[in-house]
Amino acid sequence: MKARRLDWGGWCAVALVLAACGDDARVETDTRVEDTQPEVEDTQPEVDDTQPDVEDTQPDVEDTQPDTEDTQPDTEDTQPDIEDTQPEIEDTQPDIDACVSAPCGAHATCSDLPAPAVDGPDGRTCACDVGYEGDGLTCSDIDACLHFPCAGVATCRDLPAPAPDAAAGRTCECATGYGGVDCGDLDECTMTPGICGADGICDNLPGTYACTCEGGTVPAPGPTCVGYREIAVGSVHGCGVSEVGTLYCWGSNTWSALGLGPDATPRLVPVQVGTASDWHHLDTSDRHVCALRGADLYCWGDNGDGQLGLGDTSDRAVPTLVSRGGWTSVSAGSEHTCGIRDGKLYCWGLNDRGRLGLGNETSTTSPTQVGSSADWTSVTAGDRHTCGIQGGALSCWGDNVYGSVGAGGSRSTSPTRVGDATDWVRVDAGNATTCGLRNGDLYCWGYNTRGAVGDGTDTNRATPTRIGAGTTWTSVAVGLYAVCGVKDGEAFCWGANVEGCVGDGTAATRQSPVSIGTGWSAVATNGSSSCGLRGGRVECWGRSDLGQLANGSSGWNPTPNLTSDVTSWTQLTSGSDFMCGLAGGALYCWGENYHGSLGVGDEAPRAVPTRVGQTSDWTLISAGHRAAACGLRAGGELYCWGDNAFGTLGDGTKTDRWTPTRVGNLSGWTSVAVAWHTCGVRAGELYCWGWNFMGQLGLGNSGAQTERTTPTRIGQASDWVAVAAGYEHTCGVRGGALYCWGDITYGQGGASASTTPLRVGALADWTSVSATVYASTAVRAGGVYAWGNNAYGALGLGTTVWTGTPTALTPATWSHFGLGDGTSCGVREGALYCWGSNFQGKVGDGSNTDRLAQTRVGEASDWTIAVTAQTQSCGVKAGRLYCWGTTGRSPNYGFGAQWAPAPILSPQSP
Numbered sequence: 001m002k003a004r005r006l007d008w009g010g011w012c013a014v015a016l017v018l019a020a021c022g023d024d025a026r027v028e029t030d031t032r033v034e035d036t037q038p039e040v041e042d043t044q045p046e047v048d049d050t051q052p053d054v055e056d057t058q059p060d061v062e063d064t065q066p067d068t069e070d071t072q073p074d075t076e077d078t079q080p081d082i083e084d085t086q087p088e089i090e091d092t093q094p095d096i097d098a099c100v101s102a103p104c105g106a107h108a109t110c111s112d113l114p115a116p117a118v119d120g121p122d123g124r125t126c127a128c129d130v131g132y133e134g135d136g137l138t139c140s141d142i143d144a145c146l147h148f149p150c151a152g153v154a155t156c157r158d159l160p161a162p163a164p165d166a167a168a169g170r171t172c173e174c175a176t177g178y179g180g181v182d183c184g185d186l187d188e189c190t191m192t193p194g195i196c197g198a199d200g201i202c203d204n205l206p207g208t209y210a211c212t213c214e215g216g217t218v219p220a221p222g223p224t225c226v227g228y229r230e231i232a233v234g235s236v237h238g239c240g241v242s243e244v245g246t247l248y249c250w251g252s253n254t255w256s257a258l259g260l261g262p263d264a265t266p267r268l269v270p271v272q273v274g275t276a277s278d279w280h281h282l283d284t285s286d287r288h289v290c291a292l293r294g295a296d297l298y299c300w301g302d303n304g305d306g307q308l309g310l311g312d313t314s315d316r317a318v319p320t321l322v323s324r325g326g327w328t329s330v331s332a333g334s335e336h337t338c339g340i341r342d343g344k345l346y347c348w349g350l351n352d353r354g355r356l357g358l359g360n361e362t363s364t365t366s367p368t369q370v371g372s373s374a375d376w377t378s379v380t381a382g383d384r385h386t387c388g389i390q391g392g393a394l395s396c397w398g399d400n401v402y403g404s405v406g407a408g409g410s411r412s413t414s415p416t417r418v419g420d421a422t423d424w425v426r427v428d429a430g431n432a433t434t435c436g437l438r439n440g441d442l443y444c445w446g447y448n449t450r451g452a453v454g455d456g457t458d459t460n461r462a463t464p465t466r467i468g469a470g471t472t473w474t475s476v477a478v479g480l481y482a483v484c485g486v487k488d489g490e491a492f493c494w495g496a497n498v499e500g501c502v503g504d505g506t507a508a509t510r511q512s513p514v515s516i517g518t519g520w521s522a523v524a525t526n527g528s529s530s531c532g533l534r535g536g537r538v539e540c541w542g543r544s545d546l547g548q549l550a551n552g553s554s555g556w557n558p559t560p561n562l563t564s565d566v567t568s569w570t571q572l573t574s575g576s577d578f579m580c581g582l583a584g585g586a587l588y589c590w591g592e593n594y595h596g597s598l599g600v601g602d603e604a605p606r607a608v609p610t611r612v613g614q615t616s617d618w619t620l621i622s623a624g625h626r627a628a629a630c631g632l633r634a635g636g637e638l639y640c641w642g643d644n645a646f647g648t649l650g651d652g653t654k655t656d657r658w659t660p661t662r663v664g665n666l667s668g669w670t671s672v673a674v675a676w677h678t679c680g681v682r683a684g685e686l687y688c689w690g691w692n693f694m695g696q697l698g699l700g701n702s703g704a705q706t707e708r709t710t711p712t713r714i715g716q717a718s719d720w721v722a723v724a725a726g727y728e729h730t731c732g733v734r735g736g737a738l739y740c741w742g743d744i745t746y747g748q749g750g751a752s753a754s755t756t757p758l759r760v761g762a763l764a765d766w767t768s769v770s771a772t773v774y775a776s777t778a779v780r781a782g783g784v785y786a787w788g789n790n791a792y793g794a795l796g797l798g799t800t801v802w803t804g805t806p807t808a809l810t811p812a813t814w815s816h817f818g819l820g821d822g823t824s825c826g827v828r829e830g831a832l833y834c835w836g837s838n839f840q841g842k843v844g845d846g847s848n849t850d851r852l853a854q855t856r857v858g859e860a861s862d863w864t865i866a867v868t869a870q871t872q873s874c875g876v877k878a879g880r881l882y883c884w885g886t887t888g889r890s891p892n893y894g895f896g897a898q899w900a901p902a903p904i905l906s907p908q909s910p
Contacts (some may be wrong), residue, residue: 028130199227625675822842
């Protein structure tokens with residue numbers, strides 16, 4: 001029903017009627033919009049409500065008077081409110097963009113808030129853009145390096161916004177020599193094979209690499225190494241010209257003969273002289289040196305008699321120009337010099353006995369022509385005589401007391417023809433002996449008391465005497481009392497073998513040529529030391545007290561120097577004063593050779609590693625503290641040699657053996673250790689033999705008469721895996737447990753004495769063991785442990801206190817450990833460390849100061865093995881053998897003397 005609209009006047013009339021009718025009056029109409037037709041409930045009284053009670057008959061105000069809510073539409077209903085009829089500001093007015101009126105800061109994004117948000121800064125939000133941080137009003141570039149630093153040695157570089165933040169907001173640049181995700185150290189040596197050239201040794205260092213030239217070579221432009229093409233030696237120094245024309249000198253600089261300036265410091269390795277690269281025709285006396293640069297003549301060193309040719313008697317400490325142009329050769333004698341210029345012969349310096357050939361004995365300080373001939377092709381200046389060749393004819397002059405002039409008489413002040421031959425091609429004058437070549441034949445004459453002539457006698461020769469029947473000699477060099485020459489690439493030396501200058505490994509005088517090997521192109525000698533060229537490399541031998549062998553030694557060697565050209569060393573072992581090692585399955589030994597301990601068939605010491613036999617199937621080697629050694633070959637065959645006074649060799653006798661001798665017929669040996677007694681493991685069974693004074697054989701007895709001369713089984717156990725022999729104690733590993741027995745004077749055999757194997761501690765994870773005279777070490781999962789005598793701190797524990805209990809070294813990560821007598825060395829992460837006694841440089845740090853702390857030797861990180869002997873140490877780096885220290889008695893490595901050829905060091909050697 002449609003609602004009826006009422007005005008206020010109608011409502012008033014209804015109210016009056018109600019008031020007049022009283023309580024009985026009943027209103028049947030309801031004028032509310034929703035109640036204009038009475039409901040049944042309202043107009044028909046219910047049965048029980050026939051008499052309306054007051055409540056029913058008198059409609060209350062609520063019922064009879066339409067309330068405002070019912071009859072008059074309220075404002076909400078009948079009058080549209082402002083919200084309905086008047087559009088809100090939001091609806092009718094565009095929303096204010098607060099970002100326009102109150103923008104955010106630079107590098108920020110503004111977001112306007114919808115109305116009714118308050119205008120102005122509160123009507124929007126600000127957020128820094130990607131790659132920036134701040135409150136939105138001020139935004140700065142995020143430094144991703146602060147929040148996400150790079151790893152390791154990498155350099156972090158923040159990327160400028162709008163680069164994303166986090167790790168993507170920066171770059172990590174590895175330092176030079178590092179690479180990969182973690183910027184690990186790059187192994188340039190492996191990455192670029194041959195990076196150091198054919199003659200270079202590459203050492204990987206942290207972040208870089210170093211090229212060490214092979215012994216006897218020198219660095220050339222670029223990362224390469226080259227050999228020498230000329231050498232000359234004086235009594236206390238030597239010089240050489242490289243294949244690229246650079247000049248190097250080494251040894252004593254007392255007379256400034258090294259050309260390095262006025263100081264008396266010896267140079268133990270070659271040092272480059274200046275930067276020129278056009279040197280040639282080098283020659284040296286004991287005190288001065290001359291050489292050519294192009295066609296110009298330079299001299300330097302002692303000039304007391306004017307032998308430098310500079311018109312005065314003042315010494316020169318660096319190469320000094322004598323004369324420009326035309327020079328083709330020069331020769332430096334004791335106190336005089338001669339040279340050839342444009343075919344003319346010139347001499348200068350001291351002229352006693354007429355050595356200058358000027359027809360008188362008047363000295364001169366400037367080059368003075370000898371005669372008028374212009375066909376001289378060769379000249380040599382000796383001690384007090386001179387010889388030269390012109391037109392194939394030989395002439396000599398000067399002192400002739402021993403027949404050194406070769407033409408009879410006592411002396412000659414002018415060139416005197418030697419014989420009638422015209423096929424002389426080379427001549428060399430020494431102290432009082434002279435040698436020359438004629439069409440491949442070798443002739444010598446003069447002083448021969450010590451066999452320098454080489455004719456098998458000690459009789460002086462006044463005229464040239466042919467040496468041997470060979471016709472292929474290509475060079476000859478005469479020194480003080482010794483001579484060397486080359487024939488068909490094979491070098492020979494003879495004469496007085498002072499300090500081993502003959503090079504045959506002995507000090508015995510040789511009256512006839514003795515071979516010192518093949519592959520040589522030239523040899524030079526001064527009578528106490530010699531050098532030669534072999535394959536372009538310089539090798540030297542003889543005396544080295546002032547560094548004249550360029551092997552890093554001046555009586556002792558304080559830093560590692562390359563000792564052998566043999567490569568691929570895999571094992572080293574040391575006796576008291578000799579060493580042995582394996583390379584490519586071949587066995588090498590060197591040092592003292594008492595009782596034939598080197599196994600080379602005699603008792604002569606060897607200055608350099610000398611191969612033992614020709615087999616290449618050696619698998620393990622052990623050298624004893626006495627003078628014996630044993631080794632295993634393929635199949636586990638056991639061989640021993642050397643001193644056998646106590647039955648140490650196990651062959652059933654007490655006879656010394658100078659070559660490896662098989663021990664019994666059994667195979668299957670897996671371990672052997674030698675001292676004054678020997679022990680070995682075979683099929684898990686332990687055997688010992690030899691000296692047993694302190695019960696070190698483990699047989700349950702002791703005494704001087706209880707030694708065994710053949711392998712004797714110790715106990716019944718069959719789970720032995722390793723054994724080590726000290727002087728009078730033994731240790732071994734059995735089933736992971738550690739056992740020791742014998743002498744315990746310093747705790748080296750554990751805390752308790754025993755003549756049978758006695759377990760040390762309760763640990764059961766030992767894997768290997770080693771022993772020296774009075775100390776022992778063993779390895780288990782926790783690292784290296786040491787005990788026993790700790791003199792000089794050899795145990796590496798940082799003290800000198802000995803201990804009878806295995807004590808762990810720190811740090812524990814040793815890949816190789818070489819316990820020695822007073823000095824020890826080890827390898828950790830490729831780095832070499834040594835400590836203890838530093839007698840004559842055994843530690844290898846360049847000093848002779850004892851070291852309690854583990855001391856790193858050099859910077860190389862490719863060491864694999866290190867061992868020490870009584871007075872020297874050796875190690876393997878990148879497969880190469882290096883040694884340092886001294887033996888004090890033997891000729892090893894030029895420590896005082898070197899009796900066989902060995903490469904000189906490179907200027908870059910460690």
